[in-house]
Amino acid sequence: MDALAAYPRIRFMGSKHRLAPRLAEIFATLPPGPAIDAFSGSGVVAYTLKAGGRETHANDHLTFTTTLAEALVANEDETLTAEDVEKLCSPSLDGRDFIAATFTGLYFPDVDHAFLDAAWSHVDELQGAKRALALSALCLAAAWKQPRGVFTVTTPRYDDGRRQLHMPLEDLFKEAVTRCNAAVMPGLASATCGDVFACDPGQAAIAYLDPPYAPPRDDTCYVKRYHFLEGLATYWRGQEIMWETRTRKLVKRHTPFGSKRTVRDALDRLFDHFSAPQALVVSYGSNADLDAAELQALLSRHRRNVRRIEIPHRYAFGTHGTAARRLATEYVFVGM
Numbered sequence: 424m425d426a427l428a429a430y431p432r433i434r435f436m437g438s439k440h441r442l443a444p445r446l447a448e449i450f451a452t453l454p455p456g457p458a459i460d461a462f463s464g465s466g467v468v469a470y471t472l473k474a475g476g477r478e479t480h481a482n483d484h485l486t487f488t489t490t491l492a493e494a495l496v497a498n499e500d501e502t503l504t505a506e507d508v509e510k511l512c513s514p515s516l517d518g519r520d521f522i523a524a525t526f527t528g529l530y531f532p533d534v535d536h537a538f539l540d541a542a543w544s545h546v547d548e549l550q551g552a553k554r555a556l557a558l559s560a561l562c563l564a565a566a567w568k569q570p571r572g573v574f575t576v577t578t579p580r581y582d583d584g585r586r587q588l589h590m591p592l593e594d595l596f597k598e599a600v601t602r603c604n605a606a607v608m609p610g611l612a613s614a615t616c617g618d619v620f621a622c623d624p625g626q627a628a629i630a631y632l633d634p635p636y637a638p639p640r641d642d643t644c645y646v647k648r649y650h651f652l653e654g655l656a657t658y659w660r661g662q663e664i665m666w667e668t669r670t671r672k673l674v675k676r677h678t679p680f681g682s683k684r685t686v687r688d689a690l691d692r693l694f695d696h697f698s699a700p701q702a703l704v705v706s707y708g709s710n711a712d713l714d715a716a717e718l719q720a721l722l723s724r725h726r727r728n729v730r731r732i733e734i735p736h737r738y739a740f741g742t743h744g745t746a747a748r749r750l751a752t753e754y755v756f757v758g759m
């Protein structure tokens with residue numbers, strides 16, 4: 424499906440960007456009708472559902488991911504014009520300096536922080552899809568310029584040689600706007616920011632569920648990795664910064680899917696919550712505390728027919744152009 428190639432790439436933990444064409448094939452075999460992507464993350468799967476001709480709803484409990492979905496999935500026809508971009512890149516309307524004052528010496532050079540502060544003074548003048556597009560492009564630019572796209576480190580230990588690491592954020596923002604504008608496509612869609620259990624299954628024929636799965640070690644905390652993007656999408660309004668942290672982290676967002684202790688019960692409640700859609704499509708990666716057979720058994724308590732599809736998936740790891748490629752298995756369960 425050509426439309427999928429238009430979706431801007433963001434390094435997001437658990438992104439299904441590479442799997443999207445295969446997911447599109449699976450969705451095409453399922454009953455027609457509206458679809459929900461209840462953990463939309465980068466937004467690429469919701470976009471895939473929309474490109475497949477379904478009315479689509481995207482939901483996620485983070486603001487920056489919802490902003491991506493508002494700009495690139497829910498948005499049918501708005502784009503940022505050359506004049507919009509010129510304005511967003513012009514001097515600050517009010518001299519605000521929250522980002523410069525809070526993050527000096529951390530992620531980006533001063534000139535980039537000043538650009539973000541000034542750009543936000545113009546974002547505050549925008550509404551609706553244009554505002555979401557401007558914020559998405561700012562978030563994409565910041566993610567592209569950060570080694571590995573995560574904000575857990577402040578020193579560029581992983582300079583992978585990408586040209587983006589050395590480009591001014593303003594230039595990356597302009598590139599990101601071009602990518603975002605090109606992804607906008609017609610079609611009915613919506614986006615909400617909220618907990619999955621507050622997401623109404625409505626009239627959906629299919630629900631795509633891609634929750635974080637507690638891994639055996641480490642964690643799946645999105646706020647720890649992407650706090651800067653979550654802050655940037657809100658100008659840190661309503662966010663609680665942990666001032667004692669060197670990286671200026673935000674307070675963690677609790678999710679029952681992230682802990683080994685609560686993930687099984689959470690999944691059980693999740694499948695119960697989405698009992699109305701005719702089909703549930705559940706993604707599962709191999710690095711989880713819960714194994715695939717256990718997930719299949721859980722889903723089988725709620726659905727008579729559960730099909731397991733294995734997708735061999737190559738992903739790069741390491742930090743150099745010569746990075747090794749490792750084969751992992753991604754599973755997709757289809758419950759009817």
Ligand SMILES: C[S@@+](CC[C@H](N)C(=O)[O-])C[C@H]1O[C@@H](n2cnc3c(N)ncnc32)[C@H](O)[C@@H]1O
Nearest residue numbers: 437438439462464465483484618619633635678
């Ligand atoms: C594995 S990622 C989804 C990746 C997505 N399918 C993609 O292709 O980019 C899981 C997402 O679930 C969201 N999330 C975690 N707990 C949630 C909850 N309780 N309610 C809603 N969203 C949640 C996270 O913010 C994250 O974006």
